[in-house]
Every structure is written in C-alpha cells, then in structure tokens.
Amino acid sequence: MLFDYPTLKLIWWLLVGVLLVGFAIMDGHDMGVGTLLPFVGKDDVERRIVINTVGPHWDGNQVWFITGGGAIFAAWPLVYATAFSGFYWAMLAVLWALFFRPVGFDYRSKINNPTWRQTWDWGLFVGGAVPPLIFGVAFGNLFQGVPFHFADNLMPYYTGSFWALLNPFALLCGVVSTAMITFHGAIYLMHRTEGAVQRRTQTAMLVFGSLLLIGFSAAGIWLWQGIDGYAIVSAVDAGALPNPLDKEVIRQPGAWLANYDKAPLTMVLPALAYAGTLAAMLLAVNRATLAAFVASSLAIVGVIGTAGASLFPFVMPSSTDLRSGLTVYDSVSSHLTLNIMLWATLIFMPIIIAYTGWAYKVMAGKVTAAYIRENDHAAY
Amino acid sequence: MLSEELVDLSRLQFAITAMYHFLFVPLTIGMTWILVIMESAYVMTGKTIYKDMTRFWGKLFGINFALGVTTGITMEFQFGTNWAYYSHYVGDIFGAPLAIEGLMAFFLESTFIGLFFFGWDRLSRKQHLLVTILMAVGTNLSALWILIANGWMQNPVGAEFSYVTMRMEMVDFWAVLFNPDAQAKFVHTVSAGYVTGAMFVLSISAFYLLRGRDVEFAKKSFRIAAAFGFASICSVIVLGDESGYTVGEAQQTKLAAMEAMWETEPAPAGFNLIAIPNEAEMKNDFAIEIPWVMGIIGTRSLDQQIPGIKEIREKNRERILSGMEAVVTLEALRKTPNDAALREEFEQHKADLGFGLLLKKYVVDMRDVTPEIIDKAVADTIPRVAPLFWTFRLMVAFGFLMLALFGAALWYSIKGNFADKPWLLRASLWMLPVPWLSCELGWFVAEYGRQPWTIYGVLPTHMSVSTLSVGSLYGSLAGFIGFYTLLLAVEMYLMVRFAKQGPGSLGTGRYDNEYAHA
Numbered sequence: 001m002l003f004d005y006p007t008l009k010l011i012w013w014l015l016v017g018v019l020l021v022g023f024a025i026m027d028g029h030d031m032g033v034g035t036l037l038p039f040v041g042k043d044d045v046e047r048r049i050v051i052n053t054v055g056p057h058w059d060g061n062q063v064w065f066i067t068g069g070g071a072i073f074a075a076w077p078l079v080y081a082t083a084f085s086g087f088y089w090a091m092l093a094v095l096w097a098l099f100f101r102p103v104g105f106d107y108r109s110k111i112n113n114p115t116w117r118q119t120w121d122w123g124l125f126v127g128g129a130v131p132p133l134i135f136g137v138a139f140g141n142l143f144q145g146v147p148f149h150f151a152d153n154l155m156p157y158y159t160g161s162f163w164a165l166l167n168p169f170a171l172l173c174g175v176v177s178t179a180m181i182t183f184h185g186a187i188y189l190m191h192r193t194e195g196a197v198q199r200r201t202q203t204a205m206l207v208f209g210s211l212l213l214i215g216f217s218a219a220g221i222w223l224w225q226g227i228d229g230y231a232i233v234s235a236v237d238a239g240a241l242p243n244p245l246d247k248e249v250i251r252q253p254g255a256w257l258a259n260y261d262k263a264p265l266t267m268v269l270p271a272l273a274y275a276g277t278l279a280a281m282l283l284a285v286n287r288a289t290l291a292a293f294v295a296s297s298l299a300i301v302g303v304i305g306t307a308g309a310s311l312f313p314f315v316m317p318s319s320t321d322l323r324s325g326l327t328v329y330d331s332v333s334s335h336l337t338l339n340i341m342l343w344a345t346l347i348f349m350p351i352i353i354a355y356t357g358w359a360y361k362v363m364a365g366k367v368t369a370a371y372i373r374e375n376d377h378a379a380y
Numbered sequence: 381m382l383s384e385e386l387v388d389l390s391r392l393q394f395a396i397t398a399m400y401h402f403l404f405v406p407l408t409i410g411m412t413w414i415l416v417i418m419e420s421a422y423v424m425t426g427k428t429i430y431k432d433m434t435r436f437w438g439k440l441f442g443i444n445f446a447l448g449v450t451t452g453i454t455m456e457f458q459f460g461t462n463w464a465y466y467s468h469y470v471g472d473i474f475g476a477p478l479a480i481e482g483l484m485a486f487f488l489e490s491t492f493i494g495l496f497f498f499g500w501d502r503l504s505r506k507q508h509l510l511v512t513i514l515m516a517v518g519t520n521l522s523a524l525w526i527l528i529a530n531g532w533m534q535n536p537v538g539a540e541f542s543y544v545t546m547r548m549e550m551v552d553f554w555a556v557l558f559n560p561d562a563q564a565k566f567v568h569t570v571s572a573g574y575v576t577g578a579m580f581v582l583s584i585s586a587f588y589l590l591r592g593r594d595v596e597f598a599k600k601s602f603r604i605a606a607a608f609g610f611a612s613i614c615s616v617i618v619l620g621d622e623s624g625y626t627v628g629e630a631q632q633t634k635l636a637a638m639e640a641m642w643e644t645e646p647a648p649a650g651f652n653l654i655a656i657p658n659e660a661e662m663k664n665d666f667a668i669e670i671p672w673v674m675g676i677i678g679t680r681s682l683d684q685q686i687p688g689i690k691e692i693r694e695k696n697r698e699r700i701l702s703g704m705e706a707v708v709t710l711e712a713l714r715k716t717p718n719d720a721a722l723r724e725e726f727e728q729h730k731a732d733l734g735f736g737l738l739l740k741k742y743v744v745d746m747r748d749v750t751p752e753i754i755d756k757a758v759a760d761t762i763p764r765v766a767p768l769f770w771t772f773r774l775m776v777a778f779g780f781l782m783l784a785l786f787g788a789a790l791w792y793s794i795k796g797n798f799a800d801k802p803w804l805l806r807a808s809l810w811m812l813p814v815p816w817l818s819c820e821l822g823w824f825v826a827e828y829g830r831q832p833w834t835i836y837g838v839l840p841t842h843m844s845v846s847t848l849s850v851g852s853l854y855g856s857l858a859g860f861i862g863f864y865t866l867l868l869a870v871e872m873y874l875m876v877r878f879a880k881q882g883p884g885s886l887g888t889g890r891y892d893n894e895y896a897h898a
Contacts (some may be wrong), residue, residue: 056494059449063490067482069456074479077471077547084460084467085846092856095457099450099863103870106446110874152714154546155465157847241544333472334542334549341476348483352491359491362502377887378435378497 001339006238006329008338012075013315013328015345017308019071023064024181024304025297026356030054030061032185034101034128035178038121040189040200047121048109048372048379053192055380056363058105060356062098074341078154078244078331079315083138086148086158090134090165097130109380128185129178136177139307140170140219143227143256145319150245159320169222176215180303183208184296187280191289194366202284209281216273216303223310229255230317230325242330249322256310266309273302382845389853390462390845393860395827397454399820400864404448406819409523409570410577410612411441412516415496416509417604423509432890433601434512435500436883437581442497443874447867449490454860462853466834466844473539473550474529481525489518523570531562534631534826536835541730543713543723548838561631564619565826571615572822575782576815578609579808582789584879586808589799593892594882599799602808606789606798613783620779631836633761634829635678636689638768640664644688648675654773657765662690689762696735696761700754703736705729708746734838735761741842763831767824775821778814785811 003011033054041047054061073080084091100123108120144167147160186205190198234248260266276299283292311317317325332338372379415434422430456478459467467475492515499508532539538555539548550556582605588598635641640657641649642664651673655664678686687695706729713722729736736746738757743749785807792798799805830836834844878885884893 056498057491059494060487060491062449063482063487066453066456066486067479069460070475070479070482073456073459073467073471074475077468077475080460080471080475081464081467081846084457085462085464085848088461088846088848088852088856091457091461092859095454096859096863098453099867102446102449103867106442107870107874110443110878152711154468155847156468241542243544243546333475334545336553337472337476337550340550340553341479344476344480344483348480348487352483352487355488356491359495362495362499377885378500 001335003339003342004239005335005338008335008342009238009328009332011342012332012338013308013312015342016068016072016075017304019064019068020308021301021304023068024300025184026061026064027058028132028181028300029185029188029293030058031128031132032182033189034104034124034185035182036186036189036201036204037128038125040197040204041121042196042200044114044117045369045372046197047117049193049197049367049369050189051105051108051124051380052367052372053189055105057359058101060359062101065098071341071345075333075338076315076326076331077333078156078242079326082148082156082158082326083146083316085156086146086160087138087165088158089162090138094131094134097126097134099127100124101127105380129182132177132181133174136174137165137170139177140167140173141165142311142314142316143173143223143229143307144169145230145251145317145325147320148318149321149324152245154244169219169227172215172219172222176212176219176303179208179211179215180300183212183277183280184293184300187284187289187292187296190284190287191293192365192367194368205284206281209277212277212299212303213274216270216277220270220306223256224254227256228253229258229310230314230322231255231258232313232327236313236329238329240329242332244324244326244330247323247327247330249317249325251322259309259312269302269305269309271302273299273306276300276302382842382847383850384842385850386848386853387842387845389850389857390848391841393462393853393857394458396857397451397458397860397864398827399823400868401448401451401455402819402823403816403868404444404451405523406569406573406576406815407444407580408441408448409519409573410575411437411444411580412512412519412577413574414577414581414604414608415441416512416516417608418601419509419512421604423505428890429597429600432883432886432888433597435886436597437601438496439885440580440584440875440878442493443871443878445493447871450867451864461856462846462848463834463844464846466839469547469839469844470536470539470835471547473532473536473548473556476550476553477525477529477532477556481522481529485518485521485525487518489515489522492518520570523573524566527566527569528557528559528562530826531559531565532556533835534565534830535559535561536838541733541838543710543726544717546714548835568616568619569822571612571619572815572819574612575609575616575786576819578605578612578786579782579812579815581605582609582786582808583812586805587879588882590802590805590809594884595799597883597891602789602798603793606786606793609782610786610790613779613786617779617783620776631830632687633689633692634763634768634825636687636692637763637765638772638825638829639674640667640765640769641674641686641688642690644685644691645675647679647685648672648682649678649686650674651677652769655769657769659765689765693758693762697754697758699732699735700738700757700761702729703732703734704739704746704749705736706733707736707739711746734833734835734840737843738832738840741840760832763829768829771821771828772825775818775825778818778821782811782814782818 037050041050104120104124104127108117148156148158150156186201189201228251230249231252232247233250276295280292280295280299283295313327315326315328315331415438418430419434492511495511496515499511537559538552540551542549581601585598585602588594640652640655642662650669650671653668653670655667658665709722709726713726738760739749742753788804792801792804832840834841881893883891
C-alpha cells in the first residue's frame with residue numbers, strides 16, 4: 001500500500017473535506033438558485049429562465065451529495081452511523097426537502113397551469129433552502145458536542161432531542177451556511193442571466209454576501225469567547241486499530257482555536273473566507289461573473305475549511321460521554337478499505353471533473369426569454 | 381435488547397421504501413438501452429422518426445427517472461438513519477461499493493442525462509448518441525455496484541471480524557467484487573429491467589395501434605420492443621436459473637425454504653411444482669413433484685444432495701451452540717483484550733459468532749440461555765416457508781408468461797403482420813404491470829428469504845437497527861407513506877397524460893394529438 005495507516009487517516013479527513021466542499025460548490029450553486037427562484041423571477045418566463053440555468057446540471061451536481069454520503073459511509077462508518085441516526089429528524093427533513101428537487105425540476109413546466117407551476121417553484125425553494133440550513137445547524141451542534149455514547153459493543157445511543165439541536169449558536173451557523181450557498185447561487189445566476197433577472201439577483205447577491213461576512217464573524221467571535229471546545233488528553237496512537245472508547249477527552253474553553261496556534265498556516269482558511277467573499281462581490285458587480293464564481297468557490301473552501309480545521313482531530317465530539325467523541329483516528333475504516341477508496345477517488349475524480357466541465361461548456365451562455373419560447377416543449 | 385416493535389417497524393420502513401424505489405429503477409435501466417437502440421437507428425438512417433422516438437420515449441423515461449432519483453436518496457440515507465449498527469458493523473465492506481457506485485456510475489448517468497435532454501441542438505448527432513450511450517452505461521454500472529453490495533449481504537465473502545474494532549473488516553476486495561452471488565444477481569436484475577423497459581414500449585405502442593393512431597411511430601417502436609424484450613426475457617430466465625445455482629452454494633436455507641423442501645431427499649431431488657406447506661408439522665400437506673429438476677438446478681449434478689430444512693436446522697443448532705461460546709469469549713475479550721487464552725478460544729468459535737448473536741434477540745447475558753431459547757433461535761434460522769414458496773412460483777410463472785408474449789410479438793414482427801392481430805396488441809397492453817410485479821416478487825424472495833439476517837450468517841436483523849424510539853419510527857413511516865403516495869399520484873398523472881397524448885406532445889407538427897402545450 002502506498003500510504004501507512006496514520007497518513008491515510010489524515011488523507012481521508014482531507015478527502016471528506018474535498019467532497020464536502022465539492023458538494024457545496026456544485027450542488028450549492030443550484031440550491032442557491034432554487035432558493036432565489038421565487039424572488040428574482042417575477043413571471044413564468046423569468047422563472048423558467050432561472051430554472052433552466054441549472055436544468056441540465058442539477059442532477060449531476062446532486063451526485064456530489066450522494067457520493068459524499070457514500071464516502072462517509074465507506075471511510076468513516078461510525079460517523080455515518082452515529083450522525084445519521086442521532087440527527088434522525090434533521091436528516092429526514094433534509095431528505096424530504098430534497099424530494100422536491102427532481103420532481104420540481106422535471107415536472108414543473110410539463111403542465112401549463114399557474115397554480116401547478118407556482119407550487120413546484122416553492123418546492124424548489126424548499127429543496128434549495130432547507131438542506132444548507134440544516135447542514136449549518138448540524139455543524140453548529142458539532143462545535144458544542146452532541147449528546148451520544150457508545151455501548152460496549154459500539155452500538156450508538158443518541159440521548160438528545162431534535163429541538164435541542166435548534167439552539168442559538170447552531171441557528172447562527174445555519175444562517176451562515178444558507179447565506180453562503182445562496183450567495184454562491186446568486187453569483188452563478190448572474191453569470192447565466194441578463195436584464196431584469198440579473199439585476200434583481202445582484203441585489204440578493206449583495207445582501208447574502210454581507211450576511212455571510214457578518215454571520216461568519218459573529219460565529220467566530222462566539223466560538224472564541226462563548227463555546228468550550230474539546231481536546232484529547234491521552235496519548236494518540238494514530239496507527240492503532242480504531243476504537244473510539246480508548247481515549248480520554250476533556251472540555252476546555254478556547255480549545256477550538258488551539259489549532260490556529262499550533263499550525264498558524266491554517267489562518268489562511270478564515271482569511272480565504274473573507275477575501276473570497278469580498279472579491280466575489282466586487283467582481284460580480286463589475287460583471288466579471290465567471291471570476292466571481294471562482295472567488296465565491298474559494299470563499300466556500302475558506303468557510304468549510306475553517307470549520308474543519310477548528311474541529312480537528314474531532315469530527316463529532318460527544319457532550320455526554322466525552323471519550324465516545326469521534327475523531328479522524330478512531331472512526332475510520334480499515335487500512336485496506338481506506339486504500340481502495342483512495343485509489344477509486346484518485347482515478348474517478350479527474351474523469352468526473354473533466355466530463356462535468358464539458359457538460360457546462362456545451363450548455364454555456366446566457367439563458368434568455370427567446371430560448372424558453374423556442375424550447376417551450378423541451379425546456380424545464 | 382431492542383424492542384421487537386422497533387425492529388419490525390424499521391424493517392417495514394425499509395421494505396416499503398425499497399420496493400417503492402424499485403418501481404422506477406427497472407424502467408430506467410431498460411429504457412436507457414432502448415433509447416440507445418432508437419437513437420442509433422436515427423444516426424445510421426438519418427430518419428427523423430427515430431429521433432422523434434428517442435425524444436418521446438425519452439420524455440416518459442424522464443418522468444420516471446425523476447422519481448427514481450428522489451426515492452434513491454432515501455435508500456442511501458436509510459442505512460445510517462435506521463440501520464446504524466449495521467452501518468458500523470459492515471460499513472468497512474458495504475460502504476465501499478456504494479461510494480464507488482457514486483464515483484464511477486452515478487456521476488456518469490446523472491451528468492449525461494442532462495445533456496441527453498438539453499443537448500439536442502448543441503451537439504452533433506454522433507456526440508449526442510455518445511451521450512445517450514454513456515448515460516446507459518452509467519445506469520447499468522450503478523446497478524452493478526448496488527448488486528455487489530447486496531450480493532455481499534447474501535454471501536459475505538472476503539471479510540473477517542475484528543474484536544478490537546467490533547466489526548467486519550475487508551480482507552479481500554476482489555472476492556467482494558467477484559462474488560458469484562453478486563455477478564449472477566446483476567445480470568438477472570438488469571435483464572429484468574430490460575424486460576420492463578421493453579414491456580413499457582410494447583404496451584403503449586400496442587395502445588396506439590389499437591386506436592389506429594401514430595401508426596408508423598408505434599409500429600417501429602413495437603418492433604424494437606419485441607426484439608429487445610425477447611432477448612431480455614431469455615436472459616432473465618437463464619440467469620434466474622444461474623441464481624438458483626449460486627443460491628444453492630451460498631444460501632441453502634433460502635433454497636430449501638422457497639422449495640418447501642423439509643427433508644433431504646436422495647439426489648437428484650425433485651421440484652415441488654405446487655405444494656401446501658405446513659410449517660407447524662414441517663411437511664407438505666400436498667405436493668405435485670417433478671422428479672430430478674431441483675437437484676439439477678441446485679447442484680448442476682445428478683449425484684449431489686441438497687439439504688432439506690430439517691437437516692439445515694440441526695446444523696444451525698450446532699453453530700448456535702458454538703456461537704454462544706464466541707459471544708461469551710468476545711465479551712470477556714472486550715474487557716481484557718490482551719488475554720491470549722481467551723483470544724485463542726474466540727478464534728475457534730469466531731466463524732459462528734453471528735449464530736451466537738441470534739440468541740441476543742431473547743437474552744442480554746448468555747448465562748440466561750435455556751434449551752427453550754436455543755430451540756427458538758434454531759427455528760428462527762429458517763425464514764417462513766409459505767410466503768417464499770408462493771412468491772417465487774408466481775414470479776417464475778410471470779416470467780414464462782412474458783416469454784410467451786415476447787415470443788409471439790417477435791414472431792409476428794418478423795412476419796410483419798403484428799399490427800393486424802388485435803389479440804396480440806390487447807395482450808401486450810394488459811400485460812403492462814407484469815414485469816413490475818415480477819421484479820417486486822423477486823426482491824421479496826431475495827430479501828425475505830435472507831431472514832433472520834441482514835448479513836447472512838454474520839449479523840442478525842434484530843441487532844442491525846438504530847436505537848430510535850418507536851414513536852420516531854411511526855412518525856417517519858407516516859411521512860414516507862404520505863410523501864410517496866402524493867409523488868406516485870403526480871407521477872402517474874403525468875405519465876398517463878403524456879403516454880395518452882403520444883408523440884404529439886413533442887410539438888413537432890408531425891403526429892396526431894398535436895393540441896397546444898396545455
């Protein structure tokens with residue numbers, strides 16, 4: 001095998017991060033478009049313009065989400081098992097919100113009835129706005145620790161309630177996440193539209209960009225001053241067979257910022273969040289929309305990277321049985337599985353990026369009212 | 381101990397959502413190749429009618445595909461949400477094919493389906509055909525990886541239990557990949573999908589012909605469906621037989637149960653065409669038997685025996701007793717992991733650990749096991765016979781019925797006079813639901829027949845669930861049923877509407893029923 005077990009564990013932490021970021025950039029922009037749909041499209045033609053900017057791509061983009069889930073299942077089975085079952089109702093809310101997307105996109109314009117179409121427009125709004133909100137709330141709870149523990153046979157038990165997840169800090173993280181995705185979607189939408197739709201989208205872009213900057217700063221200060229982090233105090237054997245019960249963990253004020261002291265280079269991540277957002281806003285206003293999309297993608301790398309780097313090496317700390325908290329060292333698959341999955345990712349990821357790029361190239365250009373009229377039967 | 385109600389509700393939710401998902405999957409799998417065939421005809425002949433066929437059948441395919449995607453995400457979520465211990469216990473093996481499915485297949489399918497629908501004016505003919513082919517390849521590869529995962533649940537090869545991590549770990553990826561169970565299942569399942577696609581096109585084309593509408597369009601579609609359907613149903617039946625054989629190697633229990641074979645008969649065993657199984661007395665009250673057939677299907681020989689239910693139960697009793705030792709030593713080992721003697725004893729019984737875990741349905745502590753509990757666990761190892769016996773036979777009967785229909789459809793297509801045979805067209809129309817029924821029955825046999833295990837011989841179903849409240853399960857179950865009913869109503873409404881309107885819905889001006897885009 002190319003890498004030893006401790007290295008592979010770290011690589012997989014990075015790869016899960018890459019998949020999450022890929023999901024946020026790709027599926028994120030069409031979710032953002034869905035969130036904006038009822039507000040920036042004033043009549044049916046305008047709404048169809050908005051929908052058709054992502055019409056050929058939303059399905060491919062959604063696979064980032066599905067593959068991310070599959071990769072967590074394969075690489076971090078304990079995280080997959082504990083998080084999905086513990087956050088049961090939150091996960092079902094995400095799932096049920098996602099139900100509206102495939103049918104919303106495909107069925108909406110097949111019937112020419114205003115009520116039918118408006119209903120699906122709001123369905124696409126729910127499918128675009130709810131998942132990022134809940135993922136943000138979930139991240140907010142990870143920082144505070146999640147009430148779960150393992151029995152001796154490693155059966156996970158979640159002891160909290162759904163409503164406890166909706167605490168103020170978590171909701172703030174939900175706002176940051178939704179603002180980030182909607183901002184990113186607005187920039188994509190500006191790139192693919194013109195005229196009135198583009199103008200309205202620009203206003204939304206400036207609002208959500210500002211909200212992202214304010215929310216991200218507020219969450220950072222809150223994390224620094226008001227939230228106790230977690231730290232492993234026993235010796236970590238990174239090469240050991242994973243066993244989450246075999247460590248000692250304490251709760252400690254300021255622990256979530258300790259990594260920035262230990263590895264100052266990680267300060268690049270929050271800096272990227274600010275720089276990317278500001279640059280994207282500036283570029284988009286000056287109609288350099290493609291460059292703006294790159295910048296807002298970098299902002300996403302910064303925001304998600306900041307969350308990941310702050311939590312490291314934790315993935316999902318436990319608030320009720322501290323040693324049960326899951327880390328990149330003790331929630332992972334076997335050496336062999338991590339190795340196979342690494343190869344699968346290295347082989348297929350470049351191919352996926354290449355044909356996705358081709359698909360966008362084929363469909364490139366502004367979506368206009370004339371396009372919708374000419375393709376009345378075939379377009380979404 | 382997890383309550384039986386929780387386990388039953390978790391199973392019910394999984395069964396409902398999986399069977400619902402599989403209403404849409406086989407049509408998607410089959411239609412992709414039919415679209416490839418139609419579009420290839422367009423590229424080769426340049427005739428617009430073939431392009432219209434690709435686009436019209438593609439439209440119906442899209443309506444179906446949307447729900448396939450919607451309900452597919454549920455399946456991926458559900459292992460984590462409702463089967464958390466399962467996900468932990470076998471995620472090291474089971475997660476990999478699911479993730480690779482995403483990387484290798486689902487991205488391909490989903491990216492190119494966008495270009496399939498929206499790329500007509502932006503791609504050359506050959507480029508668009510390539511897109512359609514890649515979409516079909518992606519769809520079929522997707523089925524391959526899912527069935528590798530499912531095949532491993534039936535026949536868990538290439539993995540070993542680790543007492544440190546308390547889970548199964550992969551030791552041989554190639555064994556998982558080339559699991560004979562998975563390979564036979566893959567071809568059987570995708571062929572069933574091809575049959576479903578063929579029946580869909582055949583039936584709706586027959587409907588147009590019966591109405592005397594869009595005749596040229598319907599005739600061309602009918603012919604393609606007849607030929608493709610006939611080849612596919614032959615493959616389903618032959619590969620179904622191949623599954624019967626591999627089941628015979630890895631899962632004799634399922635075979636014995638679906639054949640209601642209580643006793644081990646002298647080789648080659650007979651096949652019970654019809655029987656009335658009596659579970660209480662472990663015998664058949666009545667049976668019509670065809671000699672030799674079962675032995676030949678199950679063992680590919682005339683001299684090997686197939687074990688009957690009673691013999692399997694006695695073998696399982698021994699494995700449960702040994703498994704009990706495995707559980708006891710494992711629990712001690714978790715407390716003193718460095719005890720060499722314990723480790724050695726555990727290694728001796730490790731292969732039967734799963735059978736020991738069957739007792740956990742009744743007791744927490746192995747010291748509380750009584751002979752009655754062992755009897756119960758032994759009885760649990762055999763799935764209920766009557767449901768398997770009948771669903772299997774119904775599936776097979778449907779298979780041969782479709783063989784007859786596609787045979788006739790192909791025969792009269794070659795002779796060229798199928799459009800003048802109203803009985804054939806009517807039979808084609810009426811048999812529309814048959815492939816869906818067969819697919820669902822087939823999955824029922826495969827998964828119900830695996831009980832009481834999620835992973836055969838490794839992890840019992842009752843230990844696999846998430847530790848949720850029963851109330852949560854009732855809530856989510858109600859949610860799924862509500863959403864799925866609504867979605868099905870919407871989907872059926874659109875499907876029937878566009879199928880009825882026919883190719884006129886393309887708005888090309890070349891077909892009947894060209895009313896305005898309403």
